[in-house]
Amino acid sequence: MNLKEKFNYFINNDKDYPAAVGFLSGFYPLVFFYSNNFEDINSLRHLVYFSFFFLILPSLSIFLLYHLFIRFEKLLPYRRHLLFVIIVELTSVYFSQVYFLTIKKKMLLGLLIFVCFFSFKLYKHYKKVMVFILLLSIIPVFKVSKIIYDNLTSSASWQQQPDHILNTSFKKRPNIYYIEPDGYASDTNLKGVLYRFDNSEFDGWLKDKKFTLYNDFRSNYESTLTSNSSCFFMKHHFYDMNSDFKYSRDLITGNNPVLKIFKRNNYKTFFLTERPYLLANYPNIEYDYCNFELDQVPYFNAFETKRNVLSDLKHQIVNNKTSNNFFFIEKFGPNHIAVYKQGSSGIEKERIKYIKRLQETNIWLKQTIGFIEKEDPNAIVIIGADHGGFVGFSNTLEASKKISDKVLLKSIFGAKLAIKWNDPKHSHYDSKLKTSVNLFRVLFSFLGEDKSLLKKLQQNNSYNLSEPNDFSKIYLAIE
Incomplete structure (x- = not known):
């Protein structure tokens, strides 16, 4: 029997496939979800949970519901109406879940009534809907397969250090606070034609606190994950x-x-984050302390969960006075403009919302630095953003293309950096500190009083994607 004959037999035979209806209702949304969010959900815990939630649960539930339904003789002629309604409705519900959409009960009821009405005309075609969903699944299955293949064949050689930096012994041992305000633009950006914001009051406050400001600092990559990895x-x-x-x-x-x-x-190491974004795929946490337990991280949309990171920081500072400490503090502010076109308010309104969040972040930074100064006056405090705020675009995905406009490129990469060194000798080490890839190398050179580490600084180049989420297509954005 050839493929066409098998297809015709499946469509025209009298047998029903309730378990397959349940399975396919979740299968396409699941593989679509994985193909677009693999890096967020690649853990074994996710695979087990999603397999149950998207595949096993609907397959078993629809199978049992179908056989309960057909036990009533009056309902038997409507069994395929039921399967048609289920596959359309359930697929829609699962798809809304993977798109992080909130479906109101009225909308869900309206969709159900609509599908039920059309089921009286289309119920005979529910198997064709099954085949259609299966065909739709081919592309995301291929994408996931390619992601896994690329992962298994990719080299990790880039992670190797070019010198003896891993053996650095510190001559100075202050506590280190690396505060990362997400998407905080550089001063050059804020003064420019896109942001049009005077941040001199906050910068003046930082100077009064003996911070060194690096006004033309920028990231090497355009996202939190790619920038921090580097x-x-x-x-x-x-x-x-x-x-x-x-x-x-x-x-x-x-x-x-x-x-x-x-x-x-x-050093004791601490990771304090406002939202568990960096924990979304349940990674192994090598920090001595993290303010989130992995069990607190939701399977869908880690941004839903939030902690008072300043309160957590205060607690850890007070309770760890006798050790040398490194704190990585992730603050999700001012963030950046909307990611997707459908969520954007337009270029100017996105700018206004960004500036408002930046002002709120300034208040938070003052409170945080004020507490650190009071409790730990000799500490090194780093305010280092992961990237710029993307103001000038209507959404961040617009920035993933070949861009020649230097002002727009700076909006992507121009990032805030200010460091309170508490030692004038830092000027012997940080003269070439231009981008985030070299931030810790400069810091370790200073702490270890080892200028030879500065011979292996990375190039201060910034790279961008030519197409959204396609890591195989990049270009040198800023040299």
């Missing part, structure tokens, strides 16, 4: 960073070179 490995990855099922989050929270060097020098 930063914590002190190396360029050129977007080819995923191998052996180790992804950005595994690199950032895992046993990266920065943590190795701090631990070699007997």
Whole structure:
């Protein structure tokens, strides 16, 4: 029997496939979800949970419901109406789940009534709907397969250090606070034609607190994950960073070179984050302390969960006075403009909303730095953003293309950096500190009083994607 004959037999035979209806209702949304969010949900825990939620639960439930339904003789002629309604309605519900959409009960009821009405005309075609969903699944299945293949064949050689930096011994041992305000634009950006914001009051406050400001600082990559991966490995990855099922989050929270060097020098390490974005795929956390337990991280949309990171920081500072400490503090503000076109308010309104969030972040930074100064006056405090705010675009995905406009490129990469060194000798080490890939190398050179580490600074280049989420297509954006 050839493929066409098999198809015709499946469509025209009298047998029903309730379990397959349930399975396919969740299968396409599941593989679509994985194909677009693999890096967020690649853990074994996700695979087990999603397999049950999307595949096993609907298959078993629809199978049992169908056989309960047909036990009533009066309902038997409507069994295929039921299967048609289920496959359309359930697929829609699952799809809304993977798109993080909130469906109101009235909308869900309206869709159900609509599908029920059309089922009286279309119920005979429910098997064709099954075949259609199966065909739709081919592309995301192919994409997921390619992601896994690329992961298994990609090299991790970029992670190797070019010198003896892993053996650095600190001559100075202050506590280190690396505060990362997400998407905080550089001063050059804020003064420019796109942002049009005077941040001099906050910058003046930082100068009064003896911070050194790096006004033309920028990131090397355009996202939190790609930028931090490079930063914590002190190396360029050129977007080819995923191998052996180790992804950005595994690199950032895992046993990266920065943590190795701090631990070699007997520092306790703390990861404090406002939202568990970097924990979304349940990575191995090599920090000595994290303010989120992995069980607190939701399977869908880690941004839903939030903690008072300043309160958590205060508690850890007060309770760890006798040790040398490194704190990585992730604040999701001012963030950046909307990611998707459908969520954008337009270029100007997005700018206004960004500036408002930046002002709120300034207040938070003052409170945070004020507390650190009071409790730990000799600490090194770093305010280092992961990237710019993308103001000038209507959404961030617009920025994933070949861009020649230098002002727009700076909006992507121009990032805030201010450091309170508490030692004038920092000027012997930080003269070439231009981008985030070299931030920790400069810091370790200063702490270890080892200028030879500065001979292996990475190039201060910034790279961008030519197409959204396609890591194989990049270009040199800023040289």
